[in-house]
Amino acid sequence: MVQGAVNWNTETTQEWLQNYVDDWVAFYRKHTADGEVASYIPILGEANPDHLGITIIGNDGMRVSSGDVGIPFTIQSISKVFSFIVACMDRGITYVLDRVDVEPTGEAFNSIMHLEMKQLKKPFNPLINAGAITVSSMLSGNTSDEKLMSIFDLMENMLGYRPALNVDVYESERDSSMRNRAIGYYLLETGFLESDLNITLETYFKQCSIEITVDDLARMGVVLANDGMDPESGEEIIPRQVARLAKALMLTCGMYDASGKFAAYVGIPAKSGVSGGIIALSPPRVRDEELPFINGCGIGVYGPALDDKGNSTAGIRLLRHIASQWDLSIF
Ligand code: DON
Incomplete structure (x- = not known):
C-alpha cells in the first residue's frame, strides 16, 4: 500500500x-x-x-x-492471450515474434485482407485470428489435446483448478468454422503454420471453448x-x-x-x-x-x-x- x-x-x-x-x-x-x-x-x-x-x-x-x-461461459478470443504466453514460455519470445508481429490491424478479428493485400511476412499480431491460429500451430504436442495441455497447465497454475472444455461449444465452433478454415488454408499456403492444418484448427477451436x-x-x-x-x-x-x-x-x-x-x-x-x-x-x-x-x-x-x-x-x-x-x- x-x-x-x-x-x-x-x-x-x-x-x-x-x-x-x-x-x-x-x-x-x-x-x-x-x-x-x-x-x-x-x-x-x-x-x-x-x-x-x-x-x-x-x-x-x-x-x-x-x-x-x-x-460459466467460454473464453473465446481471450484464450489468445494465454496461448501466446504459453508459446513464448515454451519457444522463447524471439522465436514467436519471428513468426507473428505485434502491430494492431484496425480490422475485424477474423479479417484476412491484410495478409493477402500486403504480402506480409507474418500475421499482424497474435490476438487476431490469423495470428492466433499461427500461434496455436507453434504449441508443443502432436495432437490438439497435447497442444492444449500447456494452456490448461498455465490456467491451472493461475486459478488453482483445471478448467474444462465445453464440448457443445467446441462442436458448434468447429461445425461453423468456414472463415477460420479459410484463414487456416491461407496460412498453410503461405508457409506460416508449424503443424498440420487440422490439428492446428482443432487446437484453436478447443482453446476458444474452455469454460470459465x-x-x-x-x-x-x-x-x-x-x-x-x-x-x-x-x-x-x-x-x-x-x-x-x-x-x-x-x-x-x-x-x-x-x-x-x-x-x-x-x-x-x-x-x-x-x-x-x-x-x-x-x-x-x-x-x-x-x-x-x-x-x-x-x-x-x-x-x-x-x-x-x-x-x-x-x-x-x-x-x-x-x-x-x-x-x-x-x-
Ligand atoms: O474465431 C472465432 O470465431 C472465435 N472462436 C473467437 C472469436 C472471438 O472471440 C473474437 N472476439 N471478439
Missing part, C-alpha cells in the same frame, strides 16, 4: 465499494439492449443478452463481485497486473518479460478495431471474446489521492450482448465508468 493511503480492505470500505459497484452494474445493465449476442457460432446465440456481471480482485486479496457472476467465469478472468488478470507473479503465493507463474509483452498486446490489439478507443477512454490492458467476456487489469499506480485497488487489480466482466466490433456493449461502458471513477488509466 502507498504510504498514507486508506486501507480499502476493511469490512466498512469493502461494503461501501460493493454498494457502488452494485449501483453501476444496475445502471449499465440497460446497455445490454444496445447489442446482440453472437450467433455466427449457433450455440453462443443461446446466451441471455441481459446478463452483466463483474469481479474485481486486488493484489491485496480484496474482492468485489456484482451482477451475473456465477455463469468472471472470477477466473479477474484471477488471471491480477496475475498479469503483477507482471506474472501470483500475489498470494509470490510465485512467478509467467516470466515478467512475457507478461509485459502480453499486456502491451492487450492494450494495442485486445479490443480489436476498437482498441484505440478503449486505450483512449478506459486506458488499461484488456482482451474481449465473442461470448461476452472481457479480461482487464490495472497495474499498481502511484497517485496522491486515496483510490480503491491502488496496488493493482484484475477485472473479469461478462455481458454477452455485443457491439458491432464483437465487444460487450454494457461491459465496455461499465469498465469505462469504473476506470474513470477510480482513475485506473495507466496513462
Whole structure:
C-alpha cells in the first residue's frame, strides 16, 4: 500500500465499494439492449443478452463481485492471450515474434485482407485470428489435446483448478468454422503454420471453448497486473518479460478495431471474446489521492450482448465508468 493511503480492505470500505459497484452494474445493465449476442457460432446465440456481471480482485486479496457472476461461459478470443504466453514460455519470445508481429490491424478479428493485400511476412499480431491460429500451430504436442495441455497447465497454475472444455461449444465452433478454415488454408499456403492444418484448427477451436467465469478472468488478470507473479503465493507463474509483452498486446490489439478507443477512454490492458467476456487489469499506480485497488487489480466482466466490433456493449461502458471513477488509466 502507498504510504498514507486508506486501507480499502476493511469490512466498512469493502461494503461501501460493493454498494457502488452494485449501483453501476444496475445502471449499465440497460446497455445490454444496445447489442446482440453472437450467433455466427449457433450455440453462443443461446446466451441471455441481459446478463452483466463483474469481479474485481486486488493484489491485496480484496474482492468485489456484482451482477451475473456465477455463469460459466467460454473464453473465446481471450484464450489468445494465454496461448501466446504459453508459446513464448515454451519457444522463447524471439522465436514467436519471428513468426507473428505485434502491430494492431484496425480490422475485424477474423479479417484476412491484410495478409493477402500486403504480402506480409507474418500475421499482424497474435490476438487476431490469423495470428492466433499461427500461434496455436507453434504449441508443443502432436495432437490438439497435447497442444492444449500447456494452456490448461498455465490456467491451472493461475486459478488453482483445471478448467474444462465445453464440448457443445467446441462442436458448434468447429461445425461453423468456414472463415477460420479459410484463414487456416491461407496460412498453410503461405508457409506460416508449424503443424498440420487440422490439428492446428482443432487446437484453436478447443482453446476458444474452455469454460470459465468472471472470477477466473479477474484471477488471471491480477496475475498479469503483477507482471506474472501470483500475489498470494509470490510465485512467478509467467516470466515478467512475457507478461509485459502480453499486456502491451492487450492494450494495442485486445479490443480489436476498437482498441484505440478503449486505450483512449478506459486506458488499461484488456482482451474481449465473442461470448461476452472481457479480461482487464490495472497495474499498481502511484497517485496522491486515496483510490480503491491502488496496488493493482484484475477485472473479469461478462455481458454477452455485443457491439458491432464483437465487444460487450454494457461491459465496455461499465469498465469505462469504473476506470474513470477510480482513475485506473495507466496513462
Ligand atoms: O474465431 C472465432 O470465431 C472465435 N472462436 C473467437 C472469436 C472471438 O472471440 C473474437 N472476439 N471478439
